[in-house]
Amino acid sequence: xxxxxxxxxxxxxxxxxxxxxxxxxxxxxxxxxxxxxxxxxxxxxxxxxxxxxxxxxxxxxxxxxxxxxxxxxxxxxxxxxxxxxxxxxxxxxxxxxxxxxxxxxxxxxxxxxxxxxxxxxxxxxxxxxxxxxxxxxxxxxxxxxxxxxxxxxxxxxxxxxxxxxxxxxxxxxxxxxxxxxxxxxxxxxxxxxxxxxxxxxxxxxxxxxxxxxxxxxxxxxxxxxxxxxxxxx
Amino acid sequence: xxxxxxxxxxxxxxxxxxxxxxxxxxxxxxxxxxxxxxxxxxxxxxxxxxxxxxxxxxxxxxxxxxxxxxxxxxxxxxxxxxxxxxxxxxxxxxxxxxxxxxxxxxxxxxxxxxxxxxxxxxxxxxxxxxxxxxxxxxxxxxxxxxxxxxxxxxxxxxxxxxxxxxxxxxxxxxxxxxxxxxxxxxxxxxxxxxxxxxxxxxxxxxxxxxxxxxxxxxxxxxxxx
Numbered sequence: 001x002x003x004x005x006x007x008x009x010x011x012x013x014x015x016x017x018x019x020x021x022x023x024x025x026x027x028x029x030x031x032x033x034x035x036x037x038x039x040x041x042x043x044x045x046x047x048x049x050x051x052x053x054x055x056x057x058x059x060x061x062x063x064x065x066x067x068x069x070x071x072x073x074x075x076x077x078x079x080x081x082x083x084x085x086x087x088x089x090x091x092x093x094x095x096x097x098x099x100x101x102x103x104x105x106x107x108x109x110x111x112x113x114x115x116x117x118x119x120x121x122x123x124x125x126x127x128x129x130x131x132x133x134x135x136x137x138x139x140x141x142x143x144x145x146x147x148x149x150x151x152x153x154x155x156x157x158x159x160x161x162x163x164x165x166x167x168x169x170x171x172x173x174x175x176x177x178x179x180x181x182x183x184x185x186x187x188x189x190x191x192x193x194x195x196x197x198x199x200x201x202x203x204x205x206x207x208x209x210x211x212x213x214x215x216x217x218x219x220x221x222x223x224x225x226x227x228x229x230x231x232x233x
Numbered sequence: 234x235x236x237x238x239x240x241x242x243x244x245x246x247x248x249x250x251x252x253x254x255x256x257x258x259x260x261x262x263x264x265x266x267x268x269x270x271x272x273x274x275x276x277x278x279x280x281x282x283x284x285x286x287x288x289x290x291x292x293x294x295x296x297x298x299x300x301x302x303x304x305x306x307x308x309x310x311x312x313x314x315x316x317x318x319x320x321x322x323x324x325x326x327x328x329x330x331x332x333x334x335x336x337x338x339x340x341x342x343x344x345x346x347x348x349x350x351x352x353x354x355x356x357x358x359x360x361x362x363x364x365x366x367x368x369x370x371x372x373x374x375x376x377x378x379x380x381x382x383x384x385x386x387x388x389x390x391x392x393x394x395x396x397x398x399x400x401x402x403x404x405x406x407x408x409x410x411x412x413x414x415x416x417x418x419x420x421x422x423x424x425x426x427x428x429x430x431x432x433x434x435x436x437x438x439x440x441x442x443x444x445x446x447x448x449x450x451x452x453x454x455x456x457x458x
Contacts, residue, residue, distance in 0.1 A: 047318075050318075050322045051321075051322065051457060052318050052321055052322055052457065053457070054457060068453075068457070070324065072322060072323060072324040073324040075322060077318070077319065077322040079315050079318050079319075080315065081313075081314045081315020081316070081318065082314045082315070083314055083315055083316050083318060083319035084314055084316070085247070085251060085314070085316060086313060086314065087251040087254050087255055088247070088250070088251065092250075096243060096247050097319070097323070099239075099240070099243045100240050100243060100244070100320070100323050100324070100325050101323060101324060102236065102324060127314075142319070
């Protein structure tokens, strides 16, 4: 059974089709780099996979189940917004999300997650006082907190310095080693290619390529874009 | 079910904690209520009996407007940093999220009402202490009705550009039956009338029950666009 299946997913915003029959699947343990130019529909697809938005047509399944309900427990989502509260401290934020996600010992898990992303020293600091990079690290800690089986990450490398990128890489490798399935949209293709086992390219709402990451892609991150730009759909 | 109810309490506690830290809605609502009370006390030069005739209406109009400032913040609080997305994507069912938001808004509005009540008596020379407990029961019931409908509309309008304007336009007309019942009961209690409040009490209770059930049922459709 696939961890993620999107079957001919259409999404209209008014008359505009943001997704046009996007079909895509990921096996358990896969790390999918979801690529595409601005406005290609990456965020829309991730939001539908996370059950934040309903497809106009088509179907999405997580481990064979339709989105929502109990499948939410198995998903970790990091969107464009960091999804933490400015007026709560870092530890309060993560403890709250640990409680909501059903983590066994939320306070301990929150403290460990903050240490892991290098925010242990500022655990009592309010999120509003953090730099952009620190806020992104807090968001990453939040998304990984409940050890989800499926991670949906929208531009996770945004605002991270090299040390934080390394931390995120470690977290992603750990998650993959434990069998998690990852779908991440990104424009930092080089970083994504290092981890990806599968690459999907979205172009104007359609998945024009979905397959294993190849040697060419790793050697030349722009290769896939060029290939499909030369062959307009 | 128990875990979901617990999640609702966690959400309510988070809202109350952030509100008591920032006091954004609380300060605005208390200031608004006190200013209106002062203005009313100067605006009308009424005989004592006439004052008691309008006492219930005056009280609930103030609570209603102050309540708008509270309920408007309930889902708007989740807009910065896209926190609402994280809550909706979490295993917490939408009804538990709604319940948590309703509990926190209800608590805040009750705080505003309890702060305003002594000033209401003071500025308008109305004796309210004698009937405090029955009135407190009425406040609990009516405030829940105001809150539960307001939080539902706050969810509906959370992504609307003019949400501050849209919320009262949608919310106030719906509250007419609830407020008619509450105003009549408040006036009767404050005047000390020996009237049967049963029909009005039933009206308020039924309103609460219907709109609580309806909101809990519909909130999933509202939040997942």
